[in-house]
Amino acid sequence: xxxxxxxxxVEWTVKELxxxxxxxxxxxxxxxxxxxxxxxxxxxxxxxxLYHVFGQKQLKExxxxxxVFSLALLPVAALPLLLHLQQxxxxxxxxxxxxxxSAIAAFGIVFTAYALIVLSEIWFVxxxxxxxxxxxxxxxxxxxxxxxxxxxxxxxxxAYDIDADAIRVDKKAATVLAAIGIPVACFLHGYAGxxxxxxxxxxxxxxxxMPVIFIMSAVVSGIALCMLTYIVIREWQAFRSRRKGGVxxxxxxxxxxxxxxxxxxxxxxxxxVAAISLELLDLIFRGYTAMKSWDIxxxxxxxxxxxxIFVLQYTLGNLVPFVLLLLPGRTLxxxxxxxxxxxxxxxxxxxxxxxxxxxxxxxxxxxxxxEIPIIPHSVETFKEGLFGALTVIxxxxxxxxxxxxxxxxxxxxxxxx
Amino acid sequence: xxxSRRDFLKEAVGGTLASVLPLSAFTFLSTAEAKAAxxxxxxxxxxxxDTTKCVGCGLCVKxxxxxxxxxxxxxxxxxxVERYVVTKDGTTxxxxxxxxxxxxxxxxxxGEEIDPDDIDKAFFVPKLCNQCDxxxxxxxxxxxxxxxxxxxxxxVDRDWCIGCGYCIMACPYGVRxxxxxxxxxxxxxxxxxxxxxxxxxxxxxxxxxGARRLANIKxxxxxxxxxxxxxxxxxxxxxxxxxxxxxxxxxxxxxx
Numbered sequence: 001x002x003x004x005x006x007x008x009x010v011e012w013t014v015k016e017l018x019x020x021x022x023x024x025x026x027x028x029x030x031x032x033x034x035x036x037x038x039x040x041x042x043x044x045x046x047x048x049x050l051y052h053v054f055g056q057k058q059l060k061e062x063x064x065x066x067x068v069f070s071l072a073l074l075p076v077a078a079l080p081l082l083l084h085l086q087q088x089x090x091x092x093x094x095x096x097x098x099x100x101x102s103a104i105a106a107f108g109i110v111f112t113a114y115a116l117i118v119l120s121e122i123w124f125v126x127x128x129x130x131x132x133x134x135x136x137x138x139x140x141x142x143x144x145x146x147x148x149x150x151x152x153x154x155x156x157x158x159a160y161d162i163d164a165d166a167i168r169v170d171k172k173a174a175t176v177l178a179a180i181g182i183p184v185a186c187f188l189h190g191y192a193g194x195x196x197x198x199x200x201x202x203x204x205x206x207x208x209x210m211p212v213i214f215i216m217s218a219v220v221s222g223i224a225l226c227m228l229t230y231i232v233i234r235e236w237q238a239f240r241s242r243r244k245g246g247v248x249x250x251x252x253x254x255x256x257x258x259x260x261x262x263x264x265x266x267x268x269x270x271x272x273v274a275a276i277s278l279e280l281l282d283l284i285f286r287g288y289t290a291m292k293s294w295d296i297x298x299x300x301x302x303x304x305x306x307x308x309i310f311v312l313q314y315t316l317g318n319l320v321p322f323v324l325l326l327l328p329g330r331t332l333x334x335x336x337x338x339x340x341x342x343x344x345x346x347x348x349x350x351x352x353x354x355x356x357x358x359x360x361x362x363x364x365x366x367x368x369x370x371e372i373p374i375i376p377h378s379v380e381t382f383k384e385g386l387f388g389a390l391t392v393i394x395x396x397x398x399x400x401x402x403x404x405x406x407x408x409x410x411x412x413x414x415x416x417x
Numbered sequence: 418x419x420x421s422r423r424d425f426l427k428e429a430v431g432g433t434l435a436s437v438l439p440l441s442a443f444t445f446l447s448t449a450e451a452k453a454a455x456x457x458x459x460x461x462x463x464x465x466x467d468t469t470k471c472v473g474c475g476l477c478v479k480x481x482x483x484x485x486x487x488x489x490x491x492x493x494x495x496x497x498v499e500r501y502v503v504t505k506d507g508t509t510x511x512x513x514x515x516x517x518x519x520x521x522x523x524x525x526x527x528g529e530e531i532d533p534d535d536i537d538k539a540f541f542v543p544k545l546c547n548q549c550d551x552x553x554x555x556x557x558x559x560x561x562x563x564x565x566x567x568x569x570x571x572x573v574d575r576d577w578c579i580g581c582g583y584c585i586m587a588c589p590y591g592v593r594x595x596x597x598x599x600x601x602x603x604x605x606x607x608x609x610x611x612x613x614x615x616x617x618x619x620x621x622x623x624x625x626x627g628a629r630r631l632a633n634i635k636x637x638x639x640x641x642x643x644x645x646x647x648x649x650x651x652x653x654x655x656x657x658x659x660x661x662x663x664x665x666x667x668x669x670x671x672x673x
Contacts, residue, residue: 002490003597004488004491004597004598005488005490005491005597007491007492007493007595007597008595008597008600009595010492017511017527018512018513018527018673020497020513020590020591021492021493021494021497021513021515021516021591022493022494022585022591022592022593023591024594026582026585026586026595027582027586084581084582085579085580085581086578086579086580086581086595086600086601087578087579087600087601090560090577090578090579090580091579093559093560093562093577093579094560097560097561097577098559098560099558099560099561101555101557102556102558102559102583103557104583105559107559157425158420158425159422159425161422166422199557199586199587200553200587200589200657200658201586201588201589201657202586292656361591362589362590362591363511363673364673365511365673
């Protein structure tokens with residue numbers, strides 16, 4: 001095919017029956033990743049705030065980790081959008097010349113505001129640690145140590161006061177920021193829901209419930225990912241220390257704390273119930289009112305996408321983990337399995353909204369199928385294909401690994417609180 | 418230099434406020450306000466499609482592709498012609514291969530041969546951008562790269578479009594697409610470069626049957642405006658509240 005005839009979308013869209021000539025699956029895997037990653041950010045932050053604002057003391061350990069992890073996830077929420085743009089060099093456009101009647105225009109502002117809140121909260125939480133490191137690393141040999149100390153000196157931004165009064169102020173500031181952060185995190189994500197929910201041309205997307213559904217499932221996925229990562233890292237640490245049998249005392253490495261998991265699970269189930277109820281309400285309402293679009297929506301939901309919606313999303317992604325988490329005698333392995341399924345379920349929900357919303361034609365007389373490009377043969381098929389999505393999933397873990405080198409979110413305080 | 422935390426915060430807040438304040442000197446105008454600021458125009462472009470006259474030759478699609486430099490063999494087009502065939506069993510068969518560019522010469526629709534004796538009615542419907550008065554595409558553009566001119570036509574600024582595709586998603590008529598060469602949103606603009614110089618749009622000029630006509634809906638003496646105002650015309654999908662300005666004569670209930 002000559003290059004000038006390759007239209008965006010033509011390589012992964014298969015049309016069936018009557019579809020308008022210009023219709024393709026323009027929003028593909030990266031737009032599935034966008035609300036998924038944003039949701040993880042928002043959810044991770046909400047989990048950390050449960051401790052910082054609502055004083056859930058048992059959650060302290062996972063809360064600190066969640067806060068830092070939400071920072072690692074943050075840049076990745078914008079990455080899919082960048083990969084998706086046809087003109088990525090103009091990505092700053094919505095920030096520089098925002099057109100405020102557009103739901104996307106405020107993304108840069110909301111995103112930046114949220115990033116500032118997360119960054120400053122982390123700074124207040126870890127400032128004492130930064131200062132201590134600057135003093136501890138003083139006069140120690142080695143270029144690496146010197147560079148490390150320089151990084152910590154920059155991180156303190158010149159605030160070396162760590163007496164009791166100053167620390168008390170720090171704690172208060174962190175609490176206030178966490179409190180402001182909850183509505184902002186919810187806004188960041190509810191607003192991602194609004195981007196879809198306000199598209200009146202799309203019969204599946206248009207619903208005032210969309211932002212709320214997005215927030216609930218966001219918190220679910222965020223909590224699940226934080227719990228999962230927390231369990232995996234803790235168990236890995238415990239495993240390593242058992243094997244090497246030395247560096248750290250055995251009493252300090254206990255693996256994942258059961259009570260932390262218990263409480264986090266309780267919140268997870270709560271939000272899961274809210275998310276499923278809202279989604280079912282939306283579905284029932286559409287069926288009951290049976291507007292003009294219902295015929296084609298029904299044929300997509302109960303026919304073409306039945307597997308994706310009812311088997312993969314609702315059953316495997318919602319019902320099965322729900323049962324797994326509620327049945328008595330829950331083990332760590334079962335929890336991990338349930339968490340993986342929850343994450344998968346939320347991903348399928350995003351998929352079914354974004355891809356499902358484009359599975360039928362605006363003419364209501366035809367269908368479009370999305371065939372995700374697996375092996376890329378051009379930049380476009382990489383960005384909007386499997387490997388583009390995998391890149392987006394990998395980045396936050398790499399970022400977390402780097403950030404964790406300087407902000408040890410997984411270190412247990414020996415002295416206690 | 419010594420700087421206490423209090424000073425630092427003070428300076429930081431002061432600096433932020435100082436940099437934000439001048440922004441308040443700018444006012445954001447709504448589309449209506451911007452319109453009102455410009456003198457009331459005596460020109461509002463509209464379009465009349467007479468579906469009873471269209472024979473489905475596809476010349477309009479060819480002319481449009483050539484005039485507006487949309488790659489000829491790319492499966493996207495600024496205007497297209499749909500074929501509707503309603504058979505005796507009540508089924509509506511619809512197709513528009515390559516936008517109807519090459520004309521409808523075969524009895525086959527979507528791989529199915531239609532027997533002429535089975536047909537209750539059949540007709541062609543040309544489609545193009547509706548240049549809505551309340552355009553959803555303009556509302557959702559995050560950078561204002563797509564905008565409505567004073568005379569009602571919606572245009573795309575190719576140097577400003579970021580290629581997010583939100584406008585394509587927002588248009589209920591499916592008239593928008595990504596230009597395969599320029600990689601920005603593209604759509605019909607009634608051949609704005611021609612009509613603003615007193616010429617007809619390419620599709621109107623090449624239609625030998627008079628199925629497509631351009632109107633200035635604000636000029637009561639315009640012959641096409643007279644048809645729109647005095648005869649029974651319909652618009653597509655008015656339930657979306659977009660106030661489309663392409664009017665149809667003889668629009669069938671089966672038209673999507």
